[in-house]
Amino acid sequence: MLEIFDALQYTFIQRAILATILTSIACGVIGVYVVTKKIVFIAGGISHACFGGIGLSFYLGLNPLLGLLPFSILSAGALGFLSKKTKVSEDSAIGILWSLGVAIGVILIYLTPGYAPDLMTYLFGNILTVPASDIWLMVAIDIIILIVVVLFFKEFLSMCFDEEYTRVVGVSADKIYLLLLCLLALATVAMIKVVGIILIIAMLSIPASISRKFSHNMKTMMVYSSVIGAVLSLAGLALSYQFDLPSGATIILVMSVVYLFIVGVSEIWKRIQRKNVDADFD
Numbered sequence: 001m002l003e004i005f006d007a008l009q010y011t012f013i014q015r016a017i018l019a020t021i022l023t024s025i026a027c028g029v030i031g032v033y034v035v036t037k038k039i040v041f042i043a044g045g046i047s048h049a050c051f052g053g054i055g056l057s058f059y060l061g062l063n064p065l066l067g068l069l070p071f072s073i074l075s076a077g078a079l080g081f082l083s084k085k086t087k088v089s090e091d092s093a094i095g096i097l098w099s100l101g102v103a104i105g106v107i108l109i110y111l112t113p114g115y116a117p118d119l120m121t122y123l124f125g126n127i128l129t130v131p132a133s134d135i136w137l138m139v140a141i142d143i144i145i146l147i148v149v150v151l152f153f154k155e156f157l158s159m160c161f162d163e164e165y166t167r168v169v170g171v172s173a174d175k176i177y178l179l180l181l182c183l184l185a186l187a188t189v190a191m192i193k194v195v196g197i198i199l200i201i202a203m204l205s206i207p208a209s210i211s212r213k214f215s216h217n218m219k220t221m222m223v224y225s226s227v228i229g230a231v232l233s234l235a236g237l238a239l240s241y242q243f244d245l246p247s248g249a250t251i252i253l254v255m256s257v258v259y260l261f262i263v264g265v266s267e268i269w270k271r272i273q274r275k276n277v278d279a280d281f282d
Contacts, residue, residue: 022138028226031208045094047200049075049101055108072185080178125196125248195248
């Protein structure tokens with residue numbers, strides 16, 4: 001345990017902690033919408049489509065995040081257009097973009113001369129390698145997400161629960177949905193270095209699902225989800241450092257164990273309450 005506290009003096013550990021907190025804010029806010037709207041697999045589709053942006057960056061010799069950011073926004077826009085403006089079903093659109101993004105990324109990385117040393121970082125995450133420039137990008141992404149959510153909170157809320165009502169009151173549900181997907185794309189960019197493309201779905205869904213066990217108020221859920229995500233991510237980060245494990249996978253493992261424990265305790269409590277009610281009637 002002392003080793004963990006001693007590690008706080010290192011700059012890369014301080015950056016990792018900042019990245020964890022900043023990512024948890026983005027995931028906590030957007031994850032609530034993802035879970036409520038039941039678009040977890042859309043999040044997966046966008047995150048995997050982003051692999052094309054990583055491949056493009058490697059091919060052009062750029063910082064992967066520079067290619068990832070526009071590619072993720074374009075993927076979100078394409079998914080929104082295909083699912084809302086064409087006869088292509090949403091699950092088909094997800095599958096198409098998911099496969100297309102990965103295929104483009106693989107081909108471009110294959111065509112890139114030499115070896116891509118940071119590729120595994122973007123697939124599975126390595127929060128200990130987050131540079132200062134990425135921290136500032138995460139700050140900017142958090143600010144954008146929070147501002148947009150504050151400005152369009154009622155519209156997002158209406159769209160999540162009743163799209164028909166949203167249209168009746170004169171708001172374009174399709175545009176609000178597209179805006180939500182763009183925010184989801186931004187959150188994906190913030191998470192890449194923390195947990196990687198493969199594990200992004202869990203980072204978005206688990207803290208939000210846990211928060212849903214304690215509240216059904218959207219604002220409260222966002223706060224709970226952000227705090228829960230930060231606490232569990234920091235716990236996973238500490239364990240990964242202590243036992244020399246992959247940080248992204250360890251963070252998700254901690255979140256998953258806690259979620260399963262809470263679900264198990266919740267189910268046991270419900271059964272106890274049912275038995276007490278049945279006993280009262282008897």
